[in-house]
Amino acid sequence: MFIKPFVALALVLVALSGAAQAQLSDTEQKIVAAVQQRSPAALVLLEKAVRINSGTLNPEGVRAVGDLFRAELDALGFQTRWIDMPPAMKRAGHLVATHDGGQGQRLLLLGHLDTVFEKSSAVPLWERHGDWVRGQGVNDMKGGDVILLEALRALQAVGALAPARIDVMLTGDEERTGRPLTVARADLVALAKKADYALSFESSHRHQGTDSVSIARRAAGGWVLRVKGKPGHSMGVFSSASGHGAVYEAARILNAFREQVVEPHLTFNPGLVYGGTEVRYAEDSATATVLGKSNVIARDAEVRGDLRYLSPEQGERARQKMQSIVTTGNLPGTSATIRFTETYPPMPPTEAGQQLAARYSQASQDAGLGRIELLDPGWRGAGDVQFVAPYTVGIDGLGAQGRGAHTDDEALEIASIERGAIRAALLIYRLTRPAP
Structure with a gap:
């Protein structure tokens, strides 16, 4: 019952993303250049975040990563706040940032601060091996958090962030969600109800040499x-x-x-x-x-x-x-x-999600980074985007590419930070531009 509709959506996505590529505008070319110029600094930021243990049950570490990213968002002109959870929940809380330029469609950007690696983990915090980095949560999902921040920074660099309406929520307990869920995800749901689109920066997957994005995730x-x-x-x-x-x-x-x-x-x-x-x-x-x-x-x-x-x-x-x-x-x-x-909750595939994925694929192609395919939902676990799916149109998998998530060998391909930030920045720019 579910295979045929999903395959149909995938075929439509390929057809749409294979349409004649538009040239990048002057502003979009500047966005790409801004991302590329920041690539070395982006890796430095990632290392700072990964060297802080932020296992879900280490609230001090989660909060420290939140403070690091909060400073970045403050510098970009966002209004930031920390949402504490009830003490009995034993969770650090969430970071929320809002930028209301008053124009265009409103976006909700999602990430999480915690990892599956608790303070007792013997996995090294950070080890670089050539073009790859191994470390705690480097792929899931501090790499995605950095891509989110670098995309916003590139938009600011070219003056394209000022008019945008964007909310960012980085949760502190995605890997081991606090209870009750009605409390742990109440603020996320409230933001989703105001958003036209939700973009989640969980790690990206590559299937048979082609990058992919998710418009469906199964309930857990x-x-x-x-x-x-x-x-x-x-x-x-x-x-x-x-x-x-x-x-x-x-x-x-x-x-x-x-x-x-x-x-x-x-x-x-x-x-x-x-x-x-x-x-x-x-x-x-x-x-x-x-x-x-x-x-x-x-x-x-x-x-x-x-x-x-x-x-x-x-x-x-x-x-x-x-x-x-x-x-x-x-x-x-x-x-x-x-x-x-x-x-x-489940996030079933929808036509609106397919159309959003097609726009992401087109942005990638226009930047010379290839088309994006739909990932079969059986290849991805559960994530925060599922809580927003009933209220807005969302896609997931805009983050870094790597391997071994949740294992001792979790690693990230360094070049995927730049690729991901370019794709995300172009998509955000196109979604938030005021209608002509």
């Missing part, structure tokens, strides 16, 4: 399966008196999920499975404790899984199918329940 949620059986001596397993036990019932349910719930762009991963006579789970450490013996029929079993889907309708279909499997056809002597949660 979860599920917890709890199964009950009759404890007893293992000699009685499968009997009418003892039943099959909780572990066999959990296995039946998981296999039925695999066989019956599969759809394109839908995934459901059982990341943690545990069972025995007694089970416990600690949310704060994501660890399970199990008591049991091989000669005792399991009384309890639990499974904690991930659920990703491309539209609300697909998500609802999946939940209904999974619920039916859990409560129908239970093995003798067992029962089961399942609970679902949603962390990031």
Whole structure:
């Protein structure tokens, strides 16, 4: 159901981006030159940011990166403010910057300050290897934050920023979102409701030699399966008196999920499975404790899984199918329940998103940087742009290119900073110009 519409959008994008290229205007040529002139300084700024550990659970580090970028935005003429989160949330908060020149369409530019690398991480903060840099969050997504800033700086250098209406939000907990989400993302949603377009600077992907951008991202949620059986001596397993036990019932349910719930762009991963006579789970450490013996029929079993889907309708279909499997056809002597949660809402592909991506692709081609393709949503995780998708038109993947995001080998291609800043600056310029 979802493959054909997405492929159709991709084909339209290729057709549009393959149209006759317009020449860069004099102002746009100056924008490109301004980005190129700043490339060495942009790398210095990136190094400053990456050398600050800003794991989500290190609020002081997140705030320090926020202070660094806030000074850059202040110098560009933005009105900046820091939004604190409630102390119980244990998150640093968010940086918001506003520039209201009073003309053109209003843009919302998105990034995040935190990384997956906490203070205890042994990954080096910064290591340069020729044309690449390895480090904590260098690709996801401090490189994207720098591209955002350099694009704005280039616009200011040629006098094109003054009339623009732009909001910037750099969240401090994208990698481990604070709870409740209604509080953690309330300010982001409020900004989205005022924006004509949202541009997110998460890392870019290259597929078969061509750069790509995302107009769709799958929801990120979860599920917890709890199964009950009759404890007893293992000699009685499968009997009418003892039943099959909780572990066999959990296995039946998981296999039925695999066989019956599969759809394109839908995934459901059982990341943690545990069972025995007694089970416990600690949310704060994501660890399970199990008591049991091989000669005792399991009384309890639990499974904690991930659920990703491309539209609300697909998500609802999946939940209904999974619920039916859990409560129908239970093995003798067992029962089961399942609970679902949603962390990031889905961002389904839209025609308006495709058109925005086509404009980004055209800007890239006009600058001699090649066309941009649509990235299959299965190749990208969840991100903050999904919270704004219901209220405005957004695209993601305008950030740096690299490899190994979220791993010990996370790295960034240095040249992608300049490419990304040129593309973003041209797109922002074209979107914010007052209508003739």
